[in-house]
Amino acid sequence: MIILVTAKTFTSSWYHNLIFTIVILTLLYLSTTDFVSQVIYPIALIGLLPLLLVLPRHSFSIGKVVVELVIMGFFFFGLQHITKGLGTGDIEFILMTDLIGGWELTAQIVLIGCLLTLIPALIKRNSKLPLIPGLALGFILRLLFCSN
Template identity: 35%
Template sequence: MLFLSFLFGASVASFITSCCYRLGNNHSLTIPQRSYCDNCHCILRWWHLIPIFSFIILRGQCFYCKQKINLYLPVIEFLSGIAFTTFLIYEPIHDLIILLFLTSLIFLTSTDFFSHVIYSYSLLGLFPITLLSIPQNYFYNLIFACILVVSLLLFATFTKTLGIGDIEFLFITCLIWGWYQSLLIIQWSSLIMLFIFVFTRKKKLPFIPALSLVTILCLFIQGC
């Protein structure tokens, strides 16, 4: 069952990232119906599309044109497989909420990674997790969330390092879990981004992937 959960999670991530890539590049979600290489546009065969394993078999490159496959794809598939294996407990309501939460995070992460765009409506998929979380005083959470948003907006105005989507994401996390966990998410996500910046030297990096990863780790520690 663990393997099936892992494969299911990796497959879900593979499908969502494919859709997000098309959205980010203004490609049709339905034409062509089958996956294709974005470099040579050749239609991929079924064995080119097995999550993680195809990346290994193909040695990280397209079967046809030898273009390197983005390392993000096997990484998000692997992490999603681990997350699904960890959180799914085969109870319908619990697993439905977890599925909605994780797919929302994968979607948010992928759209930010591919196009630096956050679709605000996808944040709604995070809210049902409150049914599984430790009870919160949501009135105080709302106050702290508003204070956090104002602080982050001021920070973003002067530093140009945060996008509105990042702030919206943190507003939701503060609303769900409160100020303490939100500050932990910001702290550890920032450390991850600093580490990535040191190695890549890229000035523009997607922040949502780091926020999502730390959010899942917090969820694991909390025990949902």
């Protein structure tokens, strides 16, 4: 998988390659910490911010982004309170993807991540599984292999 990601993201621009390397390493770190200890360090999410420099952002306005983040934050924290299954780190990751790519990209990443997490959840029915590895893989798959 790493070879495929490297081949797909490699360009002649060292700047672009460095940004994707930072983002992939950040996703790997977040996935590992969530899988091993069910902890997400919010400061590690800063490693995703360099994507703002290379991803096209349509109609970027600070007010619109803030309103979008507040609405999504209330929705996901309400969902966390009701279901007790969604962790705070999962919500922070989802809000960071919203900040980076907008709600359409975030919805696609969450859908892909949940579908990828559903496979092991069907095998291990009564155990709590981390969501960040699925979201991170969904993040990579969406950014690399889906049309913009």
